[in-house]
Amino acid sequence: MPIDSFSVDETQANLRKPGAIYPDGRKTRDRLGKYTVVGSQPSFTFSRDDLIFTIGSCFARNIERKLASLGFQLPTMTLEVPAEERVSETPNEILNKYTTAAIVNEFRWILGIDAFPEEGLIAVSENQVCDPHLHPGLPPVSRARALERRSEIHALGAVLPKCRVIIVTLGLVETWFDGRTGLYLNGMPHRSALKADPERYSLRRQSYEDIVADLEAMHDILSSHGNPEFKMIVSVSPVPFKATYSGQDAIAANTYSKSVLRAAAERFCTAHDNVDYFPSYEMVTLSERSAAYADDNIHVREEMVSRIMELAASRYVPGYQAIEADTAKWVNKDKPLLLYQDALAARAQGNYEQAVELMKYLDDTGLVAKAKVEPGEFYLRYGTTLARAGYAGLAEPYLARAVSLLPGQALPQYKLGLITARLRRREALFHFQRAVELAPDSVEFLHRLAIQYEREKQPDLAVRTFEKVLEMDPNHDGAHTGLARLKVRAAPVALVPAPPRA
Known part of the structure; x- marks a missing residue:
């Protein structure tokens, strides 16, 4: 059964759309290259006011x-879980979900549809257990802590129905199954459990039909328990698994895994008007490997993620502008300290676009610390540089x-107040007060602050604040002008009697 069909007229119209022709290396050398760009057609938009819920593999x-x-x-x-309960520095990596079955389970538990099966916790010693429905590499904890941590995760169920945008990244199809609970797990159980009870567990490779069924289950759950206006963005994680338990060559096994997930995602997205597929998988895997992946050939470089998500934002968020730069021309690209100094020099010369490109690269690639600058200072300068370059909307989150990062300093509050005031946000008043x-x-x-009081239609506070300014600086022209302006507005309007009728 086909997933969709097209008339002759539709096929000819589709052929004329941008990107319909596969890149020919003899003619187009830019689409498939160091950073491959793949087109997509968003069916909805969202903004920074929308809550976004992300779930899936480490790419999430x-x-x-x-x-x-x-x-x-x-x-x-x-x-955020304590550092001793993590595998890496990511505070919430405990939420990683590598299979569609694990995502369905978690949705049902955090939304209270099903109770979490405490018998599913695996004892690895007399006093410690592992939760096989969380990140498989987490260290064992006490049973009390495992249940406490579960409660912390399930608390997300209170906010999930408020999230209008759900982003799901699909990881792999090799899924461990617990025969005692009848549930799929999130990864391989602790080795001591496999040794103690090998008949209890088995590895199953999911099929296309399995994945589609899980995706439909997610949609059904969100339709009945999520935001009434929820939208989904589905992607396939470009991160391969480190090893396969299937007996195949890992490359072949990973190809099967990603192919099934990609095919199921296409089927799922065509079946629902509120679901989009975003081609992050294609953009990573079809880019130059050295630009896309870290040296382990598994994890995606932060610069690549940054490019992809800025592209996504430019497509889904009205008014968002992505910033691009030709980093190959930078003399100090691999010297963070000198690169930051180049950014400051460009800023001092009024070349804010170039300064933004340099600072953005330092931030995207995680090189801020190596530039020997305090993060708070860096983001203050980055945010103000974005503002001067005309990117007010982008400047706000960095400020x-x-x-x-600098809670006791006034300047960041003031600069954030200026940007939020420019964007007409009510919180601008708070930042000026602070x-x-x-x-x-x-x-x-x-x-x-006096000007903001005036804009917020609080004339009494505006007058008192302008007067305080004049107490500090009797010759302050702005304060004199402000007071005069407010007095004119407050003056009663004289009524002129109408002339008598003839």
Whole structure:
């Protein structure tokens, strides 16, 4: 049975669309190259006001970090487990879900559709257990801690129905099955469990039909328990598995895994008007390997993730502008300290576009620390440079990060106030108030607070604040002008009697 069909007229129209012709190396050398770009047609839009719920393989964590840096709200990033309970530095890697069956299970548990099966916890010693439905590499913990951690994860069920956008990344099809609970797991059980009870567990490779059924189950759950206006973006993770238990060559086994997931995703997306497929898998795997993957040939480079998610934002978020740069021409590309100095020099010369490109590269590639600059200072300069380059919407999240990293400093609050005021956000008033609290002797900050009071239609506070400015600087032209403006607005309007009728 075909997944869709097209009339003759539709086929001819489709053939004329951009990207319909596969790139011919004799004619087009830019589409397939170091950073391959694949077209897509979003069926909906979203904004920074929409909550985004991400779930899936480790690539979902990459997506989270980049979207958060762009100012989007991701509730899953609020979950942080202690460092001793992690495999890497990612605070919420405990949420990684590598199979579609594991995603379905988690949706049902966090939304309270089913109770989490406590008998599914695997005892690995007298006092410690493993949760096979979480990241398979996590160290064992006490049973009490395992259940406590489960409660922390299930608390996300309260916010999931508020999330309008659900991003799902599909990881692999090799799935471990627990014969005692009748549930698929998130990875291979602890080796001690396999040794103690080998009959209990088995490895199953899911089929195309299995994956489609799981995707449909996710959609059904979200339709009945999620946001009434939810939209899904489905992608296939470009991260291969490290090893296969199937007996095949790992390359062949990974190809089967990704092919089935990709085919099922296409079938699923064509069946639902509120589901899009985003081709991050194709963009990574068809780019130059050295640009796309880290040296382990498994994990995707942060710069590649950044490019992909900025492209996604430019397609889904109205008004979003992606920033591109030809990094190959940079003399100091591999010297973070010199690259940052180049950015500061460009900024000082008023070349804000170039400064933005350089700072963006340092941030995207995780080289800020190697540039020997404090993160708070970096994001303050990056945010203000974006603002001067005309990217006010992009500047806001970076200045917000500077505020969080430098909570006791007034300047980040003031700069964030300027940007949020430019974007007509109500929180601008709070940032100006906070800046004045932190730097009460600043005439500049106090004057801008008075202006914001005026804009927020609080004339009494505006007048008092302008007067405070004049107490500090009697010759402040802006304060005199502001007071005069407010007095004119407050003056009663004289009523002129109409002339008598003849």
